[in-house]
Amino acid sequence: MNRSHLTVPPAGTPVPEPHPDAPLGEPLGPHYSRCFGCGPGHPTGLHLEAVSEDGLGVSAKFTVGDLHQGAPGLAHGGVLATAMDEALGMVVWLLRKPYVTGRLETDYLLPVPVGTTLFIRTRCTGVVGRKAYLEAEARMDALDGPVAVRAAALFVEVPVAHFERHGDGVGGMDGTDGTDGTGGGAHGGADTGRRVNP
Ligand SMILES: CCCCCCCC(=O)SCCNC(=O)CCNC(=O)[C@H](O)C(C)(C)COP(=O)(O)OP(=O)(O)OC[C@H]1O[C@@H](n2cnc3c(N)ncnc32)[C@H](O)[C@@H]1OP(=O)(O)O
Numbered sequence: 001m002n003r004s005h006l007t008v009p010p011a012g013t014p015v016p017e018p019h020p021d022a023p024l025g026e027p028l029g030p031h032y033s034r035c036f037g038c039g040p041g042h043p044t045g046l047h048l049e050a051v052s053e054d055g056l057g058v059s060a061k062f063t064v065g066d067l068h069q070g071a072p073g074l075a076h077g078g079v080l081a082t083a084m085d086e087a088l089g090m091v092v093w094l095l096r097k098p099y100v101t102g103r104l105e106t107d108y109l110l111p112v113p114v115g116t117t118l119f120i121r122t123r124c125t126g127v128v129g130r131k132a133y134l135e136a137e138a139r140m141d142a143l144d145g146p147v148a149v150r151a152a153a154l155f156v157e158v159p160v161a162h163f164e165r166h167g168d169g170v171g172g173m174d175g176t177d178g179t180d181g182t183g184g185g186a187h188g189g190a191d192t193g194r195r196v197n198p
Pocket of ligand 1: 090093156
């Protein structure tokens with residue numbers, strides 16, 4: 001894909017192992033029930049489902065629905081970028097540290113009709129300090145289907161205070177809806193509980 005140097009790790013950058021508590025080959029579940037990308041409680045969200053893979057990678061699925069259109073019958077490009085962002089974010093989730101998307105680069109190779117299930121595979125290509133380098137590929141209707149979208153990203157590790165300072169904190173970032181009085185609503189993989197922070 002076309003990508004800038006900002007999403008390519010320096011040569012020889014190591015790829016860390018997932019956190020020992022990160023699930024392997026299991027459904028990851030939502031990190032927040034109202035998340036637009038993965039939350040089952042979001043009425044018009046993507047409801048993306050994902051499973052961790054060997055190493056630092058994730059396999060995810062998202063079916064383009066009526067509410068995701070740009071042109072009639074076709075997925076909106078921003079929605080597709082969101083699906084890639086979400087699947088990429090699930091990779092850094094396996095490190096059990098809070099990250100946010102700093103940069104997202106997307107190549108659209110094929111139009112994606114409503115009803116298509118995108119099979120998205122994402123992986124980490126290296127971590128340097130607070131910076132995690134990631135890439136993703138989405139194929140249409142099968143793991144070996146035609147490639148519709150490619151993406152590369154730089155995620156930046158942030159303190160939990162990021163979500164308190166800029167959002168409603170991290171309450172609810174354990175897959176719940178955050179209506180327990182602890183807040184909720186921040187997006188980006190932070191969690192003081194079982195998901196991100198050990
Ligand atoms: C499971 C969870 C799934 C979640 C999936 C979805 C994820 C999301 O949608 S997250 C929400 C969208 N993203 C955001 O809201 C982030 C908004 N941006 C910010 O908060 C800040 O700009 C932030 C945190 C990225 C960086 O700010 P700050 O903490 O001050 O770090 P800063 O010192 O500027 O940068 C750290 C390093 O990253 C680099 N960097 C930061 N931003 C970028 C960028 N856009 N492009 C390239 N490099 C960048 C810097 O150059 C620096 O590199 P180096 O260490 O080599 O000098």
